[in-house]
Amino acid sequence: MNSMVLNLPNTLTILRILLIPVFAGFYLRGEYDFALLFFLVAGLSDFLDGTIARMFEKKTPFGAILDPAADKFLMLVSFLCLAYTGALPWWLALAGIARDIYLTSGFCYLKYSKFSFKIKPSVWGKLNTFLELSLIFSLFLEGFLKSQGDSMKLWTAYLEIAIQFFIYALLISLVVSTSHYTYQGFQICRKNKK
Numbered sequence: 001m002n003s004m005v006l007n008l009p010n011t012l013t014i015l016r017i018l019l020i021p022v023f024a025g026f027y028l029r030g031e032y033d034f035a036l037l038f039f040l041v042a043g044l045s046d047f048l049d050g051t052i053a054r055m056f057e058k059k060t061p062f063g064a065i066l067d068p069a070a071d072k073f074l075m076l077v078s079f080l081c082l083a084y085t086g087a088l089p090w091w092l093a094l095a096g097i098a099r100d101i102y103l104t105s106g107f108c109y110l111k112y113s114k115f116s117f118k119i120k121p122s123v124w125g126k127l128n129t130f131l132e133l134s135l136i137f138s139l140f141l142e143g144f145l146k147s148q149g150d151s152m153k154l155w156t157a158y159l160e161i162a163i164q165f166f167i168y169a170l171l172i173s174l175v176v177s178t179s180h181y182t183y184q185g186f187q188i189c190r191k192n193k194k
Contacts, residue, residue: 032147039136106181
């Protein structure tokens with residue numbers, strides 16, 4: 001494989017993809033300590049691959065596709081695992097998944113139409129990603145704390161308050177960020193059809 005494709009950032013991204021079924025398997029088996037550990041490693045690899053790519057100018061077209069795809073896969077599997085076990089409401093999991101499908105479809109349409117455009121992640125998009133990751137991490141952490149017995153009961157109670165906040169904040173950000181990107185898409189279509 002070309003060294004421009006299999007450089008260090010892209011290798012870390014591939015590692016993250018391989019870790020996703022590992023932490024999902026541990027979580028579904030109720031081994032919350034290992035699930036949390038591998039989820040944190042996957043998250044760390046996401047931070048490292050982007051940082052290394054920027055600092056050492058290792059960005060590649062392959063990485064530009066692979067990295068966001070790995071992030072979406074991580075979110076998808078996490079949402080499904082959490083909803084399946086009842087930790088996350090199904091309606092919120094499906095709303096998050098539907099948003100990603102909708103936005104990806106819109107992006108593919110713009111690419112297929114060969115429109116000239118450049119979409120940068122908006123503040124709302126970044127906030128949505130932050131809230132998704134915060135909620136997922138909090139729910140995995142909650143599973144771990146509950147598995148430790150009554151000694152962690154107080155911390156679990158505090159965490160449940162944070163989880164409720166993240167759930168409603170995420171719902172708002174899903175609506176706002178989706179509306180914002182939809183507006184951008186219509187603007188691109190209008191400019192390119194003139």
